[in-house]
Amino acid sequence: MRSIYLEDGKVVLLDQTLLPGELRYVECDDVDSLARAIEELKVRGAPLLGVASAFGIALAAMKARGRPRREVMAELERAAARLRSTRPTAVNLFHSAQRVLEAARRDEDPAGRAVEEALRIYEEDLRVNRELARRGAELLEDGDVLLTHCNTGSLATAGYGTALGVITEAHRQGKRLLVYACETRPLLQGARLTASELVEEGVPVTVITDGAAGYVMRARGVSKVIVGADRIARNGDTANKIGTYQLAVLAREHGIPFYVAAPTSTFDLAAASGEEIPIEFRDAGEVAFVGGRRVVPARAEVLNPAFDITPARYIEGFITERGLLKPPLG
Amino acid sequence: MRSIYLEDGKVVLLDQTLLPGELRYVECDDVDSLARAIEELKVRGAPLLGVASAFGIALAAMKARGRPRREVMAELERAAARLRSTRPTAVNLFHSAQRVLEAARRDEDPAGRAVEEALRIYEEDLRVNRELARRGAELLEDGDVLLTHCNTGSLATAGYGTALGVITEAHRQGKRLLVYACETRPLLQGARLTASELVEEGVPVTVITDGAAGYVMRARGVSKVIVGADRIARNGDTANKIGTYQLAVLAREHGIPFYVAAPTSTFDLAAASGEEIPIEFRDAGEVAFVGGRRVVPARAEVLNPAFDITPARYIEGFITERGLLKPPLG
Numbered sequence: 001m002r003s004i005y006l007e008d009g010k011v012v013l014l015d016q017t018l019l020p021g022e023l024r025y026v027e028c029d030d031v032d033s034l035a036r037a038i039e040e041l042k043v044r045g046a047p048l049l050g051v052a053s054a055f056g057i058a059l060a061a062m063k064a065r066g067r068p069r070r071e072v073m074a075e076l077e078r079a080a081a082r083l084r085s086t087r088p089t090a091v092n093l094f095h096s097a098q099r100v101l102e103a104a105r106r107d108e109d110p111a112g113r114a115v116e117e118a119l120r121i122y123e124e125d126l127r128v129n130r131e132l133a134r135r136g137a138e139l140l141e142d143g144d145v146l147l148t149h150c151n152t153g154s155l156a157t158a159g160y161g162t163a164l165g166v167i168t169e170a171h172r173q174g175k176r177l178l179v180y181a182c183e184t185r186p187l188l189q190g191a192r193l194t195a196s197e198l199v200e201e202g203v204p205v206t207v208i209t210d211g212a213a214g215y216v217m218r219a220r221g222v223s224k225v226i227v228g229a230d231r232i233a234r235n236g237d238t239a240n241k242i243g244t245y246q247l248a249v250l251a252r253e254h255g256i257p258f259y260v261a262a263p264t265s266t267f268d269l270a271a272a273s274g275e276e277i278p279i280e281f282r283d284a285g286e287v288a289f290v291g292g293r294r295v296v297p298a299r300a301e302v303l304n305p306a307f308d309i310t311p312a313r314y315i316e317g318f319i320t321e322r323g324l325l326k327p328p329l330g
Numbered sequence: 331m332r333s334i335y336l337e338d339g340k341v342v343l344l345d346q347t348l349l350p351g352e353l354r355y356v357e358c359d360d361v362d363s364l365a366r367a368i369e370e371l372k373v374r375g376a377p378l379l380g381v382a383s384a385f386g387i388a389l390a391a392m393k394a395r396g397r398p399r400r401e402v403m404a405e406l407e408r409a410a411a412r413l414r415s416t417r418p419t420a421v422n423l424f425h426s427a428q429r430v431l432e433a434a435r436r437d438e439d440p441a442g443r444a445v446e447e448a449l450r451i452y453e454e455d456l457r458v459n460r461e462l463a464r465r466g467a468e469l470l471e472d473g474d475v476l477l478t479h480c481n482t483g484s485l486a487t488a489g490y491g492t493a494l495g496v497i498t499e500a501h502r503q504g505k506r507l508l509v510y511a512c513e514t515r516p517l518l519q520g521a522r523l524t525a526s527e528l529v530e531e532g533v534p535v536t537v538i539t540d541g542a543a544g545y546v547m548r549a550r551g552v553s554k555v556i557v558g559a560d561r562i563a564r565n566g567d568t569a570n571k572i573g574t575y576q577l578a579v580l581a582r583e584h585g586i587p588f589y590v591a592a593p594t595s596t597f598d599l600a601a602a603s604g605e606e607i608p609i610e611f612r613d614a615g616e617v618a619f620v621g622g623r624r625v626v627p628a629r630a631e632v633l634n635p636a637f638d639i640t641p642a643r644y645i646e647g648f649i650t651e652r653g654l655l656k657p658p659l660g
Contacts, residue, residue: 020627180633183617185515185539188625191617195630206631209515209617211540211573215638218575243541245548246580253579287513287521287539291621295518297350300525301536303510308545 045156
């Protein structure tokens with residue numbers, strides 16, 4: 001199941017909002033439609049947002065090909081600005097856009113180079129995640145009971161996944177694992193995506209509500225918690241899907257090591273701590289409506305942060321393509 | 331909005347599964363239909379389950395009236411057994427059934443006495459909750475930012491509520507409060523019921539997902555957490571809606587006092603600790619389907635505990651009709 005690819009001058013992406021019920025690919029032939037797909041979470045997951053952002057600039061490059069160099073660069077800059085405006089937290093999106101722009105700027109053929117750099121980012125994501133999974137799998141032991149949050153599988157990346165990639169790699173090595181997947185309200189990426197990926201891989205998975213995580217840690221012998229990341233500050237403070245922070249606190253209370261699996265492209269060395277990471281607040285409707293039915297009365301407020309910050313002190317280590325790292329990361 | 335009443339030989343109850351979209355009352359004219367309404371959570375909330383259980387036996391009594399004493403008692407016993415089989419955790423349901431049976435057993439007119447005792451339990455619940463609210467409100471301060479879970483309002487009781495009764499009473503006294511209501515998956519009693527009750531009372535309320543509680547405690551100045559209870563063991567260990575335990579751990583981590591508001595009828599002095607409290611596991615479908623749509627793939631497991639146990643050491647105190655109590659409670 002490919003999450004994204006570039007074909008015939010279009011970005012083709014799996015609409016993740018329809019899973020697990022429906023497998024539908026969406027074609028984006030300009031940067032605006034891709035940006036909207038990002039805003040609507042049809043495509044999501046920090047590493048995949050990095051790839052999507054690069055592909056978005058590649059779309060603009062393919063359209064601008066043959067025009068004067070200055071006009072091409074102006075189109076690429078415009079595309080990057082639109083993509084940067086979509087979602088503020090996942091740093092990969094910003095890093096990739098920057099990298100494609102800089103490569104284009106240094107080349108005689110900026111359009112051609114932008115497309116090439118975008119494809120390189122895609123290939124790199126695959127390679128880096130495979131290496132991250134291999135190294136992370138060494139940490140998992142036969143019999144481990146794992147708890148994870150949101151979706152960090154191949155769907156969240158160009159392929160292989162991050163935290164979930166570690167789990168599936170350890171499973172392929174023959175280690176017996178049991179995974180508790182938090183459903184991850186409001187958009188249920190844990191239930192819809194993580195459970196589907198683990199079922200496909202043959203890894204035993206049990207879905208729980210986010211409120212049951214403490215119970216499961218206390219009563220069901222969870223031995224490790226492993227999650228992904230959207231942005232990691234220099235001191236190790238980590239932005240990830242809302243709910244991650246409380247899992248880290250609960251893991252500490254139960255003496256369970258808490259790991260963050262993320263490629264080093266998720267590090268934002270410009271941010272000294274989590275206080276410098278912007279948190280995205282999303283529409284109240286994501287919480288207030290369930291299956292088209294209003295579940296929060298109209299006159300009540302809703303607060304819908306998409307991410308939270310887990311302070312570095314709760315994190316046992318960062319599983320990366322370079323091995324297990326500890327903060328500071330600079 | 332009355333949650334339950336006895337009228338024309340029927341138990342009339344508000345179908346809480348349809349709120350806030352629809353206000354529909356359901357009539358139960360025998361113990362079986364009432365037991366099913368309990369199992370389907372049309373009627374829920376520990377104190378209200380106590381009243382419903384008493385009313386269920388009253389229904390059987392009204393039908394058996396005029397028959398020989400032994401036959402009446404057999405009908406009441408049968409009704410009690412059916413009601414006890416509905417839900418294992420909320421102790422009020424068992425206490426009330428026992429109390430009605432014992433009163434009937436000691437009376438010349440067991441049927442008449444059963445109805446009378448059931449009505450007495452209803453009236454007592456109102457009186458006790460009003461007193462609990464009055465005493466609990468003294469603990470709340472002007473400017474408090476509160477966090478609560480599930481629904482503990484008038485809908486969860488014959489009237490006034492427990493934890494939510496404390497909050498609305500303090501609001502009526504003029505204290506300015508802000509309440510964060512955890513939506514409480516899987517059945518969203520916090521979003522659907524608590525938010526509706528607070529909006530009706532004019533108390534500012536903000537609904538959050540269960541995964542956002544840690545973020546809100548850390549970033550939004552929560553000053554007190556206050557929840558209800560389904561059963562409290564002698565040592566103070568407390569069974570309440572799934573998710574309560576982790577809120578208690580998070581409150582401790584943030585230095586926020588954690589209160590349990592419950593009438594003393596919720597105490598189970600026969601249980602030495604939380605280990606003796608049975609936990610109800612409910613159907614996987616409550617988690618796996620959202621708005622009729624499957625969100626968990628069919629081959630994944632679901633674990634759906636309805637309650638968890640919060641150890642007494644996390645609890646600042648028990649707000650009861652007799653004031654603030656500390657364990658041991660025996």
